[in-house]
Amino acid sequence: MLDHTTLDLESADRITYCLNQSFRYDYDTPVTSLRQRLVVVPPVRHGDLHRRSHRVDVTGAASQRRVSRDVSGNTIVRVHAPRVEHSVEFRVTATIERVRRDGPPVLPASTLVEPRLLRPTELTAPDDRIRDLAAALPQDKGLDLAKAICAQTHAAIAYEPGVTTVDTTAAQALEDGRGVCQDQAHVMLALCHLVGLPARYVSGHLLGQGGTHAWVEVILPRAGAAVAIPFDPCHDRRGDSRYVTIATGRDYADVAPTSGSYVGAPGGRLTASREVGVVKICPE
Incomplete structure (x- = not known):
């Protein structure tokens, strides 16, 4: 390689x-x-x-x-x-x-209101701390709001392996302030749901990293359809050519390798x- x-x-x-x-x-x-x-x-x-x-x-x-x-x-x-x-x-x-030239995933416009991408799961259900974070977000929309959520999640959860499990919820990870990419993705999803941004969990690979990685795709409108834009709250950045997608779902439980x-x-x-x-x- x-x-x-x-x-x-x-x-x-x-x-x-x-x-x-x-x-x-x-x-x-x-x-x-x-x-x-x-x-x-x-x-x-x-x-x-x-x-x-x-x-x-x-x-x-x-x-x-x-x-x-x-x-x-x-x-x-x-x-x-x-x-x-x-x-x-x-x-x-x-x-x-x-x-x-093929660009990001293009989805039907109906994806923007798909309940599966707007409702919390057991792993992404908000608590008062997550609601307070959502209330502190800037009054942006679309891509700018997604960027702000990514940055806020990155600041709220310090990356530390071994302190959470596959069953740790977004609320639990945020309370402790520590976790791994899976936890950061769950917190970002919880925030997206609260502000009405459809979003999904991504399981895949990041070049240079040892194990399976997790990030989030935020679904945004574009030209009468919708596109999935990747954000990695673990590194506070947009997804790029270092990221290889394997599966998408509501949370980790949907796409556990x-x-x-x-x-x-x-x-x-x-x-x-x-x-x-x-x-x-x-x-x-």
């Missing part, structure tokens, strides 16, 4: 990314009826991002799989393994190309790895 820090990605006409990601579960004793839900395959198209190829492999156990799409259009891979003796590994490889169940003794151990980078760039 190329060293993306030496490349002028924003002036490139086309960028090709390669993704390699794996999730390995190890068990002390055999387990049965393992069922896994994977949200790891990039969309066929997401604005200027195009999936050119992909493959999902399961090793360590005989299994069956079923591929479907959820209500948001995400690719969902469901795996059933009747028995796992020691370990099972799920691996995805994909090639994604960014075509600059891996989740599932099995029958057997508790204590399975998860080991995850990820490599994503630029393999080709075509200047403008």
